[in-house]
Amino acid sequence: MDLSQSPSEQGFRAEVRAWIEKNLPEGWGTPAFKDPRSFEERVAFSKEWEAKLAKDGWVGIHWPKEYGGRGASYMEQIIFHEEMARARAPQLFINFVGTNLAGPTIMAHGTEEQKKRYLPPILSMEEIWCQGFSEPNAGSDLANVQTRAEDKGDHFVVNGQKIWTSFAHVADWCLLLCRTDTSVAKHKGLSYLLVDMKLPGIDPRPLKQITGDAEFNEVFFTDCVVPKEYLLGEMNMGWSYANTTLSHERGPAFLGHQIRFRNVLRDLFEAAKKTERDGVPVSEHPAFRQKLAAAYAELEIMRYIGLRNITSILKHGRPGTEGSVAKLYWSHMVRRMQELALSVTGPAGALDGEDAMGRGQWQRGYLMSFAQTIAAGSTEIQKNIISERVLGMPRGEVWAPKGRSGAAGSKGSA
Amino acid sequence: MDFDFSPDQYTLRDEARRFLEAQCPTGHVREFIDDPAGWSSTLWKQMADLGWMGLPFPEELGGLGQSFLDLVLLLGELGRAVAPVPFLSSVAQAGQVLLRHGSAAQRERWLPGIASGEKVATLAIAEAAGSYDDAGVSAVVSGGRLSGEKRYVLDAPIADLFVVAARDGSDVRWFVVEEGADVVTQRSYDLTRPIGSVSFDGAAAEPLEAPGLEPGLGIATAALTAEMVGTASKILDLSVSYAKEREQFGRPIGSFQAIKHKCAEMLTDLESSRSAAFYACWAVATDAEDAPLAVAVAKSYCSDALARLGGEGVQVHGGIAFTWEHDMHLFLKRIKTAEALFGDAAEHRERIAQLAGL
Numbered sequence: 048m049d050l051s052q053s054p055s056e057q058g059f060r061a062e063v064r065a066w067i068e069k070n071l072p073e074g075w076g077t078p079a080f081k082d083p084r085s086f087e088e089r090v091a092f093s094k095e096w097e098a099k100l101a102k103d104g105w106v107g108i109h110w111p112k113e114y115g116g117r118g119a120s121y122m123e124q125i126i127f128h129e130e131m132a133r134a135r136a137p138q139l140f141i142n143f144v145g146t147n148l149a150g151p152t153i154m155a156h157g158t159e160e161q162k163k164r165y166l167p168p169i170l171s172m173e174e175i176w177c178q179g180f181s182e183p184n185a186g187s188d189l190a191n192v193q194t195r196a197e198d199k200g201d202h203f204v205v206n207g208q209k210i211w212t213s214f215a216h217v218a219d220w221c222l223l224l225c226r227t228d229t230s231v232a233k234h235k236g237l238s239y240l241l242v243d244m245k246l247p248g249i250d251p252r253p254l255k256q257i258t259g260d261a262e263f264n265e266v267f268f269t270d271c272v273v274p275k276e277y278l279l280g281e282m283n284m285g286w287s288y289a290n291t292t293l294s295h296e297r298g299p300a301f302l303g304h305q306i307r308f309r310n311v312l313r314d315l316f317e318a319a320k321k322t323e324r325d326g327v328p329v330s331e332h333p334a335f336r337q338k339l340a341a342a343y344a345e346l347e348i349m350r351y352i353g354l355r356n357i358t359s360i361l362k363h364g365r366p367g368t369e370g371s372v373a374k375l376y377w378s379h380m381v382r383r384m385q386e387l388a389l390s391v392t393g394p395a396g397a398l399d400g401e402d403a404m405g406r407g408q409w410q411r412g413y414l415m416s417f418a419q420t421i422a423a424g425s426t427e428i429q430k431n432i433i434s435e436r437v438l439g440m441p442r443g444e445v446w447a448p449k450g451r452s453g454a455a456g457s458k459g460s461a
Numbered sequence: 462m463d464f465d466f467s468p469d470q471y472t473l474r475d476e477a478r479r480f481l482e483a484q485c486p487t488g489h490v491r492e493f494i495d496d497p498a499g500w501s502s503t504l505w506k507q508m509a510d511l512g513w514m515g516l517p518f519p520e521e522l523g524g525l526g527q528s529f530l531d532l533v534l535l536l537g538e539l540g541r542a543v544a545p546v547p548f549l550s551s552v553a554q555a556g557q558v559l560l561r562h563g564s565a566a567q568r569e570r571w572l573p574g575i576a577s578g579e580k581v582a583t584l585a586i587a588e589a590a591g592s593y594d595d596a597g598v599s600a601v602v603s604g605g606r607l608s609g610e611k612r613y614v615l616d617a618p619i620a621d622l623f624v625v626a627a628r629d630g631s632d633v634r635w636f637v638v639e640e641g642a643d644v645v646t647q648r649s650y651d652l653t654r655p656i657g658s659v660s661f662d663g664a665a666a667e668p669l670e671a672p673g674l675e676p677g678l679g680i681a682t683a684a685l686t687a688e689m690v691g692t693a694s695k696i697l698d699l700s701v702s703y704a705k706e707r708e709q710f711g712r713p714i715g716s717f718q719a720i721k722h723k724c725a726e727m728l729t730d731l732e733s734s735r736s737a738a739f740y741a742c743w744a745v746a747t748d749a750e751d752a753p754l755a756v757a758v759a760k761s762y763c764s765d766a767l768a769r770l771g772g773e774g775v776q777v778h779g780g781i782a783f784t785w786e787h788d789m790h791l792f793l794k795r796i797k798t799a800e801a802l803f804g805d806a807a808e809h810r811e812r813i814a815q816l817a818g819l
Contacts, residue, residue, distance in 0.1 A: 048463060048464055048465065048466065048530060048743045048746075048747075049462075049463045050462065050463075050464060050743070050749075052462075122462060316817070316818070316819055319819070320819075330814075330819045331819075336810075336811070336814050336819060337807060337810050337811075337814075339814065339819055340761070340810035340811065340813040340814040340817065340819065341761070341810055343758075343813055343814075343817045344737075344757075344758040344761050344762050344810065344813055345762070347737075347754070347755070347758045348733050348736055348737045348740075348758065348762060351464075351736035351737055351739070351740040352732070352733060352736045354462070354464040354736075354740070355464050355465070355736055355739070357462055357464070358462060358463055358464045358465045359465070361462060361463075362463075362465065368728070368732055369732045369735075369736060372725075372728055372729040372732045372733070375725070375726075375729050376729050376732075376733050427718075427722070429725070430718075430721065430722040430725035430726070431718070431721070431722075431725075433725035433728055433729070434715075434721035434722065434724050434725045434728075435721070437728060438701050438721075438724055438725070438728060439701075439705075440701065440704060440705060440715040440716070440720075440721045440724060441705065441712075441713050441715055441716040442716065443712070443716035443717055443718060443721070
């Protein structure tokens with residue numbers, strides 16, 4: 048066991064830290080800074096911030112140099128995410144799908160021409176991507192995708208409906224998982240299309256979520272004519288490609304996420320010190336103090352799990368048992384933390400928005416925490432995977448095709 | 462970045478598992494459960510022959526010159542087997558306190574006996590107040606004589622040497638008592654390990670050189686969590702294999718999501734506890750800055766999560782685990798006892814609150 052950092056890792060950390068200090072948006076993190084709240088404000092804000100990152104080569108740092116990335120090592124990626132989180136820097140938002148999902152998938156399965164055509168504009172932010180995976184009847188059962196791409200010789204005709212598609216109404220391209228063969232088992236007849244969102248027959252409709260924001264969309268495809276050259280890789284290989292995409296959902300950002308959750312908990316501790324209950328600060332109230340400390344312990348353990356996970360990936364090229372339970376662990380940790388936060392606010396928890404404590408951040412955080420236990424493989428799917436693949440328990444009801452690996456759930460925003 | 466054990470440490474773990482499965486099946490453990498002071502001196506002698514008790518001690522003191530980290534996986538294996546031997550208390554707790562707090566002369570005097578297994582030492586900390594910290598200690602040493610009453614002392618009925626937390630004026634530190642301890646054997650909830658209360662009435666007590674209870678207390682607590690993880694892993698293994706075999710409604714109960722999801726939660730509790738215990742052990746072994754926090758995190762979390770895991774282990778088994786004949790209660794009671802000792806979850810959470818600036 049050795050948790051020390053090498054000199055080159057320390058050097059990289061200093062470089063990242065210096066860049067962030069110099070480039071964080073003016074006034075960021077101070078009370079005077081007016082956070083972008085509406086979706087439109089956030090899109091505008093993140094376009095500016097992410098373009099700044101892109102200009103200095105801090106977007107897609109894990110991409111190989113030949114495609115415009117830095118070829119950052121695994122440890123460097125971890126350090127990058129940690130430093131961004133430590134500075135509470137804005138998270139990758141508008142360009143997340145492009146750099147983390149679409150880009151790596153095209154890199155792995157695209158033709159040389161496709162790589163040259165699609166990859167550079169992702170890093171330069173000239174083109175924004177969305178991910179067309181989930182459908183009303185293909186959530187946890189992703190292989191049940193029904194959106195049809197009919198082969199008409201030199202083009203496909205696409206019909207169907209996608210849901211939970213982040214950024215669809217502002218995206219230039221869509222990484223679309225669709226059915227190209229209806230005569231075979233459901234996971235064998237899927238293909239990936241790279242779809243220009245400006246084509247006729249595509250109708251994205253914002254989907255208002257429980258927070259009142261509309262980050263997601265439903266996307267309707269009606270007789271949309273998609274040229275053949277937009278097919279990614281080979282026909283009917285979509286299921287195996289989708290596993291590539293989903294394997295990029297998590298990974299080196301884990302410890303960065305842990306630090307961001309710690310920032311949230313720190314804010315909660317401050318709120319608990321300033322809020323009184325029964326004549327004492329909530330932070331000293333026995334009913335809350337124990338729970339706050341428990342939340343702190345759980346958060347620390349997320350870091351320890353991350354350290355084991357990194358070690359396993361560096362040593363063996365894959366996560367160990369700790370990796371398979373990590374998502375289940377931290378997603379429920381976040382749920383508990385946000386529940387606790389609302390209970391700390393007491394009767395003020397009845398208010399929302401500008402009238403609420405912390406401008407409604409706890410109300411919003413509580414609602415958003417459900418995304419963690421539903422998206423990217425719901426808790427129930429995680430438990431199926433863990434019990435069957437790790438513990439070797441028998442399959443009961445058929446819930447997924449045999450041999451399926453990694454592709455649980457379909458929403459890539461974790 | 463390497464937060465993992467070495468190949469040698471894994472080899473020792475595998476050897477220990479094979480050895481304990483052969484020499485310490487639950488049939489052997491059960492030979493001692495009716496006697497409150499019972500323990501396996503035969504297993505202890507075999508372990509001494511393997512050199513296990515000498516592992517973490519310097520060669521010049523009769524040890525093998527390894528570190529506390531070399532004990533972590535071994536503690537887990539002994540926990541898996543609920544081995545009725547005083548390895549935790551003598552080697553991983555009292556022995557480590559002597560190693561870290563004792564002067565050169567004190568180490569030379571007491572550690573060779575512990576390293577060979579000829580002597581059994583144990584820590585005596587808690588009193589009527591029930592807490593494992595300075596505030597809970599009222600035993601006093603005056604003029605080299607110790608007076609006070611210690612409770613919940615692991616392996617007290619078989620100990621040759623007591624390493625006692627006591628007051629020296631206003632300071633709390635460790636003292637060694639060899640003669641004059643009045644031990645009352647008590648019925649332990651954990652049937653696999655004796656426990657007792659120990660009274661001192663003017664017993665000769667020698668202060669260990671390094672003052673304070675830390676880092677010794679933290680090491681002892683981290684060692685306990687490492688052992689708990691091993692016991693819990695056995696409970697999960699038993700539960701999963703039972704769920705695969707036991708049939709109801711014409712199919713294995715392990716095919717029902719009500720059972721398999723429970724097992725997935727147990728694995729999550731186990732792996733998160735394991736991460737916490739390993740980190741705490743690393744932190745105390747290397748005197749990391751966050752060692753006090755890591756210990757409190759590990760003990761508070763393992764106490765809750767592994768006790769929960771133990772309860773679910775019984776539930777997965779159903780009625781069969783409610784019987785004395787089934788082994789599950791041996792493991793469950795070990796976990797529940799460990800949950801209560803060396804600071805329960807609430808005590809350690811209060812420590813976390815203080816360390817986290819609440």
